[in-house]
Amino acid sequence: MTGYLLRRIAGGLAVLLVLSVIIYAVFYVAPGDPARLACGPRCNPEQIRQVREQLGLNQPVYTQYWHFLQGIVAGHDYSTGTGTMHCQAPCLGLSYQNDQPVTGLIIQRLPATASLAVGAMVLWLLLGVGTGVLSALRRGGITERVLTWLTLAGTATPVFITGLGLLMLFCAYLQWLPFPSYVPLTDDPEQWAWNMLLPWLALALLEAAKYARLTRSSMLETLAEDHIRTFRAYGLAERSIVGGHALRGALAPVIALSAADFGSIFGNAMLTETMFGLPGLGQLMVTSTKTIDLPVVVGVVLVTGTAVVVANILADVLYAVADRRVALR
Amino acid sequence: MSAATSAETSGGTGAEKSRSLVSVSGLTVDFPVGGNVVRAVDGLSFELAEGGALGIVGESGSGKSTAAYALLGLHRGTGARVTGSVRVAGHDINALDEAQLRGVRGGVAAMVFQDPLSSLDPYQAIGDQIAEVYRVHRRDASRRAARARAVEVLDRVGIPDAARRARSRPHEFSGGQRQRALIAMALACEPRLLVADEPTTALDVTVQAQILDLLRELRRETGTGLILVTHDLGVAAGNVDRLLVMKGGKAVEHGPVRTVLDAPREPYTRDLLAAVPRIEVRRPARAASGDEPLLEVTGLRREFGRGRNALTAVDGVSLTVRPGETVGLVGESGSGKTTLGRMLVRLLEPTGGELRYRGHDLGGLRERELRPFRGELQMVFQDPVASLNPRRSIGESIADPLRAAGRLTEAEITSRVRELLERVGLDPHAYHRYPHEFSGGQRQRVGIARALAPRPRLIVCDEPVSALDVTTQAQVVGLLGELQRELDLALVFVAHDLAVVRQVSDRLVVMKGGRIVEEGPADTVYERPQHPYTQGLLAAVPRLAPSGAAALAGPGE
Numbered sequence: 001m002t003g004y005l006l007r008r009i010a011g012g013l014a015v016l017l018v019l020s021v022i023i024y025a026v027f028y029v030a031p032g033d034p035a036r037l038a039c040g041p042r043c044n045p046e047q048i049r050q051v052r053e054q055l056g057l058n059q060p061v062y063t064q065y066w067h068f069l070q071g072i073v074a075g076h077d078y079s080t081g082t083g084t085m086h087c088q089a090p091c092l093g094l095s096y097q098n099d100q101p102v103t104g105l106i107i108q109r110l111p112a113t114a115s116l117a118v119g120a121m122v123l124w125l126l127l128g129v130g131t132g133v134l135s136a137l138r139r140g141g142i143t144e145r146v147l148t149w150l151t152l153a154g155t156a157t158p159v160f161i162t163g164l165g166l167l168m169l170f171c172a173y174l175q176w177l178p179f180p181s182y183v184p185l186t187d188d189p190e191q192w193a194w195n196m197l198l199p200w201l202a203l204a205l206l207e208a209a210k211y212a213r214l215t216r217s218s219m220l221e222t223l224a225e226d227h228i229r230t231f232r233a234y235g236l237a238e239r240s241i242v243g244g245h246a247l248r249g250a251l252a253p254v255i256a257l258s259a260a261d262f263g264s265i266f267g268n269a270m271l272t273e274t275m276f277g278l279p280g281l282g283q284l285m286v287t288s289t290k291t292i293d294l295p296v297v298v299g300v301v302l303v304t305g306t307a308v309v310v311a312n313i314l315a316d317v318l319y320a321v322a323d324r325r326v327a328l329r
Numbered sequence: 330m331s332a333a334t335s336a337e338t339s340g341g342t343g344a345e346k347s348r349s350l351v352s353v354s355g356l357t358v359d360f361p362v363g364g365n366v367v368r369a370v371d372g373l374s375f376e377l378a379e380g381g382a383l384g385i386v387g388e389s390g391s392g393k394s395t396a397a398y399a400l401l402g403l404h405r406g407t408g409a410r411v412t413g414s415v416r417v418a419g420h421d422i423n424a425l426d427e428a429q430l431r432g433v434r435g436g437v438a439a440m441v442f443q444d445p446l447s448s449l450d451p452y453q454a455i456g457d458q459i460a461e462v463y464r465v466h467r468r469d470a471s472r473r474a475a476r477a478r479a480v481e482v483l484d485r486v487g488i489p490d491a492a493r494r495a496r497s498r499p500h501e502f503s504g505g506q507r508q509r510a511l512i513a514m515a516l517a518c519e520p521r522l523l524v525a526d527e528p529t530t531a532l533d534v535t536v537q538a539q540i541l542d543l544l545r546e547l548r549r550e551t552g553t554g555l556i557l558v559t560h561d562l563g564v565a566a567g568n569v570d571r572l573l574v575m576k577g578g579k580a581v582e583h584g585p586v587r588t589v590l591d592a593p594r595e596p597y598t599r600d601l602l603a604a605v606p607r608i609e610v611r612r613p614a615r616a617a618s619g620d621e622p623l624l625e626v627t628g629l630r631r632e633f634g635r636g637r638n639a640l641t642a643v644d645g646v647s648l649t650v651r652p653g654e655t656v657g658l659v660g661e662s663g664s665g666k667t668t669l670g671r672m673l674v675r676l677l678e679p680t681g682g683e684l685r686y687r688g689h690d691l692g693g694l695r696e697r698e699l700r701p702f703r704g705e706l707q708m709v710f711q712d713p714v715a716s717l718n719p720r721r722s723i724g725e726s727i728a729d730p731l732r733a734a735g736r737l738t739e740a741e742i743t744s745r746v747r748e749l750l751e752r753v754g755l756d757p758h759a760y761h762r763y764p765h766e767f768s769g770g771q772r773q774r775v776g777i778a779r780a781l782a783p784r785p786r787l788i789v790c791d792e793p794v795s796a797l798d799v800t801t802q803a804q805v806v807g808l809l810g811e812l813q814r815e816l817d818l819a820l821v822f823v824a825h826d827l828a829v830v831r832q833v834s835d836r837l838v839v840m841k842g843g844r845i846v847e848e849g850p851a852d853t854v855y856e857r858p859q860h861p862y863t864q865g866l867l868a869a870v871p872r873l874a875p876s877g878a879a880a881l882a883g884p885g886e
Contacts (some may be wrong), residue, residue: 232403233439
């Protein structure tokens with residue numbers, strides 16, 4: 001198990017390394033001049049040249065990349081024009097735009113995105129697995145048809161429509177909830193939850209249908225297995241069969257899918273973040289891509305990449321814990 | 330429902346009912362399929378005395394399992410319509426409410442299923458599964474008491490070190506141990522009736538013998554009644570006192586087991602008995618058509634996996650196959666017989682040793698270099714359902730090897746396929762029909778036609794008849810023999826059923842743990858086995874008993 005984890009972590013690091021190389025390469029060939037954008041519209045060519053030097057953009061791309069790697073492991077000294085600034089390890093560089101350390105920018109933004117992703121995932125798992133199990137048990141009935149219809153409608157509606165609808169319904173019309181504004185969890189957990197409720201719901205409604213369908217088909221498959229028949233033949237009530245025996249088998253594919261989705265939520269939450277004004281990574285990603293702020297983009301991509309890698313390792317471990325026949329090697 | 334109430338009123342005379350553990354009358358089970366209704370059980374009636382043992386035998390589709398499931402009301406909620414009366418230990422099964430029925434299931438009548446691996450929850454420790462069932466029926470039992478009971482019954486069915494093994498999951502048990510564990514679950518609540526649905530069909534013959542011994546012993550000790558559903562008349566013969574033969578949902582014959590087996594009244598029973606392959610019967614002697622070996626292997630090896638996880642499936646096997654002869658390859662599961670069979674036609678690459686076909690060393694050849702030999706070495710697979718592509722017509726499947734060879738035109742291929750279909754006893758116009766339109770035996774004929782298509786010299790048949798009913802089995806075996814004589818084929822017949830192998834083999838090879846333990850002319854090995862392993866295998870084969878064999882001398886009369 002330990003050996004397996006070490007191997008997986010090493011593999012994950014390699015993936016992240018490759019990811020960072022690719023982003024550097026893409027930015028190198030992409031059009032646009034970060035120095036001009038950082039300097040502002042009224043800069044003359046001489047000023048732009050100075051900025052370029054200061055940002056280290058006049059160095060070859062592999063040197064820049066090397067400095068980036070160095071920064072992560074040991075920290076790096078950057079010149080800010082007026083002097084040098086030491087950026088402590090793990091340093092992801094300084095933003096081209098405002099000279100702030102990227103690590104700090106990300107740490108600032110991470111809680112909002114993590115709140116959104118984790119909360120939405122919990123909600124969509126509850127919704128999706130719940131409706132999935134229910135429609136498997138009530139197969140062919142009216143309950144199933146209504147649930148299928150509802151979840152499908154949720155998936156078919158883009159998040160900005162759902163989000164807008166939720167805002168209008170709960171904040172403007174019914175006035176049950178305040179218009180969301182991000183309150184950090186550490187400041188006030190209750191306010192945090194109330195304010196996050198609508199963003200969670202908007203994302204969860206989008207994802208729940210997929211989980212409902214997966215859970216339903218996987219549940220039906222499991223319920224048709226021989227060992228379920230055994231427990232029926234030994235007088236177990238349907239509730240203990242479903243809860244105690246069928247659910248465990250049915251959830252294996254759900255675990256795998258959640259891992260993939262959890263990672264992608266980090267990257268795909270921009271729309272939801274913008275919609276609800278959450279100061280998260282998605283917003284940061286959008287602004288820094290527009291201004292070709294390479295250090296910030298690389299930083300955000302690495303963080304979301306890490307989320308994907310960690311979620312997948314976690315899913316595999318969960319798999320093995322749920323099903324002892326799976327050997328991790 | 331009217332049948333149920335009438336049975337209740339007529340069966341009310343106390344004395345007789347108390348002696349009868351199971352009383353079934355006019356049982357009918359209908360399955361709605363599409364717009365039609367399939368009648369799986371049709372007006373079945375039988376009784377089982379307290380402590381008695383009844384065998385229900387029949388071929389697949391005869392309704393024997395469906396009837397057994399009705400004893401525990403297992404058709405409820407499946408859409409099947411059950412009418413007639415089923416009484417088990419005084420309970421009118423069809424009239425019980427859900428809660429009462431759950432009390433009967435496992436508590437009064439317990440079921441032992443066919444496939445012990447899939448019949449247990451793969452995620453949970455075996456002891457916990459038994460304990461859970463126990464607590465369903467003994468509400469007042471504590472968790473601890475239930476766990477203790479699980480260990481007790483596991484110990485009773487012969488699981489060594491039961492206290493520790495109770496914490497293992499099903500995949501950590503061997504096939505036989507799993508079946509023992511299922512029987513332990515059945516015993517946990519001391520039911521009065523055991524319903525065993527093909528309890529040994531998935532097991533090796535020696536393990537089968539042990540499980541049957543265990544069942545007999547437990548019945549002697551506890552006086553539990555038994556209903557044994559099986560397709561194997563030999564298994565039924567030694568384990569029940571009454572026999573019910575089913576066909577098309579109806580009881581064809583019903584009586585004391587010896588009477589039914591020794592003096593069957595019905596033609597169907599006689600046909601069924603005649604089709605049962607007999608291990609005692611010699612095969613007419615035949616010689617190979619040439620002395621020059623067709624296939625010769627020396628020191629053949631095959632490992633799977635690497636390093637610590639390496640498993641040697643075939644460990645230094647040497648044998649020869651001469652033209653036109655049949656070599657029977659027997660052994661229990663895990664003996665390496667299938668791996669060896671696949672290597673003989675180079676579906677698998679040997680990891681060591683030599684494989685010579687007509688003087689050419691095929692062992693290390695690459696796919697491209699093997700191509701000229703592919704047509705001459707063919708294989709027939711066990712599962713005729715899984716080995717045919719369900720989305721292609723059978724004609725296309727048979728044409729595949731011909732197209733692959735690329736020597737014939739489309740018209741020639743079509744006419745060759747028709748000729749092959751006719752040769753294996755199928756309608757030559759069936760070219761465009763799909764596998765699901767055929768029965769198991771017919772599908773296996775398609776598999777044989779496909780193997781014959783490129784005019785092979787050697788066919789490896791891997792358990793070609795083990796998925797088939799005895800009557801179909803006899804026909805397919807007959808067809809293989811005929812083809813062999815006509816086309817001068819060499820056959821390697823891989824099977825676990827020793828009686829079937831005896832019917833077809835000139836020479837016999839017995840494998841165990843990847844090695845050959847005994848080899849020789851079939852009659853010699855069957856009649857004077859030298860190796861203790863072979864002796865054990867042969868002794869474990871269930872027989873219809875000597876008197877049964879004698880009565881069958883003239884089945885056609």
